Amino acid sequence: MSKIQKPLAEEKYAKELAALCEADRESRKPAGWKLSPAAVRDFILGRKTPIKLDGESVMITQKFYGDNALVERAVITLAGSRGLMLVGEPGTAKTMLSELLSAAICGCSSNTVQGSAGTTEDNIKYSWNYALLLSKGPVKEALIPAPVYKGMSEGIITRFEELTRCPQEVQDTLISLMSDRVMNIPEFNEGNNLLFAAEGFNIIGTANTRDKGVNDMSSALKRRFNFETVEPVKSAKLEAEIIRSQCEGLMEAAGISAKIDINAAEILAEVFGELRSGVSAEKASIPKMSCVMSTAEAVSVYYQSALDAEYFGGGRISMQKLTENLLGAVMKENKDDLPKLREYYSGAVKLKAERRGGIWSEFYDSRSSLK
Ligand SMILES: Nc1ncnc2c1ncn2[C@@H]1O[C@H](COP(=O)(O)OP(=O)(O)O)[C@@H](O)[C@H]1O
Ligand SMILES: [Mg+2]
Incomplete structure (x- = not known):
């Protein structure tokens, strides 16, 4: 089998994550998390001493450099009830940081909406397999989950890249999802038309300050996120x-x-x-x-x-x-x-x-x- 060009963070660092999980047994974890907040921080910022895993010493390498306090604040935000929005100039590792956080918290960094001017509500919530929809009606198997649906049903992080490039009305579908933590699927029969977010679900958004003006965020949506500005490294x-x-x-x-x-x-x-x-x-x-x-x-x-x-x-x-x-x-x-x-x-x-x-x-x- 040929090697893939860019493995996902959770695959690339599988050994480090397994070692951290092993060493993390006793610590308290936020509901739905694979690791404790301290272990998530260590995964991103590195540890001085290696961890023993199956007789092997595993070094936890530093992956993000610069602002350690920002990483801690980001982890704490995600443990709470608000989403995390990473803003800053292009190339300051916002995407990298959101991938690392997702990989460490829920073991999945690929549940992602790539925001653009063409992003629709379907790309965020769900769409339908029309052949099945016509033959069987709006049943669960005819529904094609999009990343926010998947995040809510599986209790994992949804990454939303370049959120401010999306039209504002599309961005705003996130408001009720993030505050009520429930998605309404009106096509389903009454009684099972609500998808409640499982523990562990949250959203990490990224936005470039250079894109500003393309589509600003509404203040209602802003309140659902804690903002962190990722600065270029200074030294x-x-x-x-x-x-x-x-x-x-x-x-x-x-x-x-x-x-x-x-x-x-x-x-x-x-x-x-x-x-x-x-x-x-x-x-x-x-x-x-x-x-x-x-x-x-x-x-x-x-x-x-x-x-x-x-x-x-x-x-x-x-x-x-x-x-x-x-x-x-x-x-x-x-x-x-x-x-x-x-x-x-x-x-x-x-x-x-x-x-x-x-x-x-x-x-x-x-x-x-x-x-
Ligand atoms: N503070 C940093 N620590 C580690 N790598 C960095 C840092 N800033 C930039 N990089 C490098 O820049 C690359 C691109 O970052 P990316 O996450 O795509 O940026 P952004 O999403 O902010 O545009 C990273 O993969 C990494 O190689
Ligand atoms: Mg990016």
Whole structure:
């Protein structure tokens, strides 16, 4: 059987989840949860000491970096009666966090509505198999459950991606479902036309702040959620660590055994951090870019350069490739950012090359690629 490209979080980390469950026996768990809140937090933020499982030591790795308190608040929100809404710039790991939370809490991260302008109520609640509907009428087997139906009937988390991209009237179908925790199915006979949410059901939504204005949320729906803003990571060291750990995983999955070049990862992290914030370590003035310089994009620029090194470059990441891929990431969003990127090289990067030399000089020399 061929290997799948991106396994679900609960499959990818099956061993870690089993170990946490084993170590978690005594703790109290919210109704319908597989793990205690502390174990869910440990799954996402990692543990210092390994857990013994069937004679094997299992390390619980850190998966989300940055704001530990945010992760704890998110877990506590889900243990309560409100939904969790993760908002923020693209590429700040909102989706990743919601997958990890779902995998740890109910063992299923795939019960998802992908919000878009075309999302309908049927995509959220249920639809019908029309052949069965015509032959047998509105019976249970003719009903096709959508993710919120599934979440309510099985007592699991429903993830709602990009909620604010949906038309507002569609978003608002969530209001009564979330406050009453019951879905009315008028097609069924009286008596069994109510689906009561099983323990463990909740909703994790995500929304991009850059999408704002597409479709705002009604205040009634807002009250059904606790909002958490996921900020881009602030420290270059941490961002380099994210690039390292994520690319290691990507390269392993692609069957590449190359080592991560931590110097290249650190350059990229520093460059992304400075272009995002508009503040350089050398106090050089930096033009504010209009495109999103997200960590997810930094990971992808590094990975792209690492692939090039593997297949064409004799295993070494060249600064030339790093610059070319950075250029690609910037240009796909806004061509007006090109002169700003050039200005960054001839200002801040030049200073870094003069003061720190080494790989920064090589990086500065690659500016000829910024055409
Ligand atoms: N704080 C972080 N910790 C770990 N990985 C991160 C972080 N921020 C960004 N990433 C990386 O960015 C990738 C994309 O994030 P994603 O969840 O798709 O972002 P979003 O949904 O916010 O647009 C993640 O898979 C991860 O590689
Ligand atoms: Mg996302």
